Amino acid sequence: MRFYFSKKEKKHLKEMYQKNAIPSYLYHNIVSKLKSTGYIMSKGGSSGLIFVKRGMILLVAILIFFTGYYTASKNQHKAMKTNRNNYMLIVHNDDIPPADPHLQAKEYGKWLTEMKTVRIASGEQLRENGWILSALAGLQIREVPSFKGKEGIGGYFIFEADNKEEALQIAQTCPHLKYKGTIELRELY
């Protein structure tokens, strides 16, 4: 004969010892013990701080990756990604100043958001400052005062497309062209 708990019994069992809440000092006791045995580095030491920073950066990066992966996996179009290629749309800076930079940036953001509803995509606007690192004659780092002008890159978008034709079609809808700007489409490995 098989026995099961009734709902009421199960409820009571789950509620047992609820008044015995986990004491907050328990965490501090555990941490201080782990610190005393060296399993947790104490704050204050310079090497400890470096580890903390590196660890946290890594943690954030990995969590962002997993969050992104999770979000992407929830996307209804995720099934299409396997046979798709990734493309980068490089947005050049142009001599023509935008009428309203804020509005323009907003429009670019909206375009990206719309694109995300049907495919995996991302993009960022680049700041005007930057550095060039060259190893031709030993490592040299020079600051580039401004990326303004036709040679500069103002931002980029990365998106998925089935093929070159589709990627070109998507690129043509980029608002930067509306502002008579130049964009460059590159296929990623």
Next chain:
Amino acid sequence: MKNPIDRVLVETWLIARDEAAFRLIYYRHKNAVWRVAIRLCNGDQLKAEEIVQDTWIRAIEKVQEFKWQSSFKTWLIGILINRWREELRKDSYLEKMQVNIKLQDQVYEIPHETKMDIERTFEALPLEYKEVITLYDIEGFKHKEIAEMLGIAEGTSKSRLSDARSAFKKRFGKLVSH
């Protein structure tokens, strides 16, 4: 991979060895670990604290050896149960628990299907029955996970649960028919 977030957090902690990473791991599992501990200890707060503290310290000491073949939570609860069993092997503690159970039975006169009746029946169960009821019926672990935690076969976990429920019903029935 089972619970990749746990693995990421543990790997991060192994690199950084800092409190922030540990805190994230701790806060993800502290409630589950505590709930199991307090139930197994029949509500003995001090004993549960001691066991939980030792569980976390042992887990951190051994985490590098963990193969990630089960979930981190399953592994953690397994450590907790081993620690609890060590406590039981100390005669004084077992005696104390049994005395408490006897006392509870003696003072129990007018049973009703109340929360307190159920608690008393649960507390008076044999220890291995209490383990499976806590893990399966209360905490919602699967038999496969329980088998890993307790170091038994999956079939044994199932039959033990059936016996445990049966024992509970019989004891409870006996109490309410007084």
